[in-house]
Amino acid sequence: MDQYLQIFVKVVEKGNFSKAAEELHMTQPAVSQYIKSLEEQIGARLLERTNKFVRLNQAGEIVYYHAQEILALMTKMQSLVDDLTNNASGPITIGASYTFGEYLLPHIIARMQHNYPHIQPSIKIHNSKEIIELVSSHLLDIGIIEGFLHNDQLNSEVVSEDKMVIVASPDHSLTNKPGTLSLAELAEETWILREEGSGTREAAENLFSSHQFTPKKIMEFGSTQLIKESVQAGLGISLLSHWAIEKELRNGYLGVIDVEGLPFIRNFSIITHTTFQTKAVKTFIETLREYLSDFE
Structure with a gap:
């Protein structure tokens, strides 16, 4: 069949x-x-x-x-079955949310390929909701999502913390303002956020909820890179992962607004099925942990 x-x-x-x-x-x-x-x-x-x-x-x-x-x-x-007698090898399908997939996953894959060249990775990048659905349907061996998943059919394990800060154009008046601001002082700003279903969007909504804060104007974009370019151009402000803005901060393309209670901490988690895992999957998870431990 x-x-x-x-x-x-x-x-x-x-x-x-x-x-x-x-x-x-x-x-x-x-x-x-x-x-x-x-x-x-x-x-x-x-x-x-x-x-x-x-x-x-x-x-x-x-x-x-x-x-x-x-x-x-x-x-x-x-x-x-092949794993019973062979070393780590063969195909592995990996899915990741945009932040992890675009800014961390390439380095992890490179390290794994250097140490285990017979593993054949295939990568899919989607928002966290879609990654969960693909793992649930057995179309991905492992997923990396933002946050933590409570699901009886899937294993979820936190592997790293992510610090999120509010960024603006380096020319924005608030990036150079002395002292710490409250979130309420940003109510008149245009917030540029990811789409519904994105872990980054969920983090922003959790931040707003915890401060009982509602932005007056939100623009919704489907790409972190597009958000960064838009913020740099002065279109608005955003809440982004420190992993995603390292280069921009280093080169002075973005500035951080010092806000009370930030950085906002969220988690990155790996999700897998509760059934057996291949050596390739186990090797990838080990490599991921080793890479992330370098930053602890």
């Missing part, structure tokens, strides 16, 4: 029998026969076909979603 599902997924991804056959090193009639046999086993037509493309129907969408999950589980199963 796994071969039928692999071929089906490839056809869906390519949207074309010929392209799928070429990548699978098969003939087009052979691919078509596999799809026909799969549809017979499932008991429903899965693809709508034209001369130029194929696309999923409603039944096909159900099968495609679960086929990805089944194939991911089979890959993990094989990796676990």
Whole structure:
């Protein structure tokens, strides 16, 4: 069945029998026969076909979603069996929220690849909510999110603290104002925040709630880099991780507003399934811990 599902997924991804056959090193009639046999086993037509493309129907969408999950589980199963006799190697799918994924993960992967070159990492960067969903669906082996997850099906472990500060343009009057400000004094400022579902957005809302503070104007952007550029340009202020602004502070592109009760502390956590972990996953976690311990 796994071969039928692999071929089906490839056809869906390519949207074309010929392209799928070429990548699978098969003939087009052979691919078509596999799809026909799969549809017979499932008991429903899965693809709508034209001369130029194929696309999923409603039944096909159900099968495609679960086929990805089944194939991911089979890959993990094989990796676990291989681990019994081999060193850390093979594929590992890692997901991370934007802050961790863009500013910390590349360095951790580089260290792991130097020490364990046979591990083959695949990286996905999404907001924390999407990472949790992908790990839950077995489409990721491990996720790194902002905050802590309470979930009976997944393990969650805090691995690092993140200090968050309020940043503004270096020319902003408040970046050079002596003394410590209260959050209430920033009520008239335009706040540039990440989208709903982002761990950085959740941290900002937790900060506001703890101070019983409501910004009068919020602009919502879907990228930390875009927020940094916008703050630097004087468009507004933002709450950002110290990991994300190290270079900007060092080069004088951003300034920190000294606010009472800050920095705001949040956690980075790793999430995995409660079932077995491959050596590749364990090795990645060990490498991550070693890297983060250098900053403690």
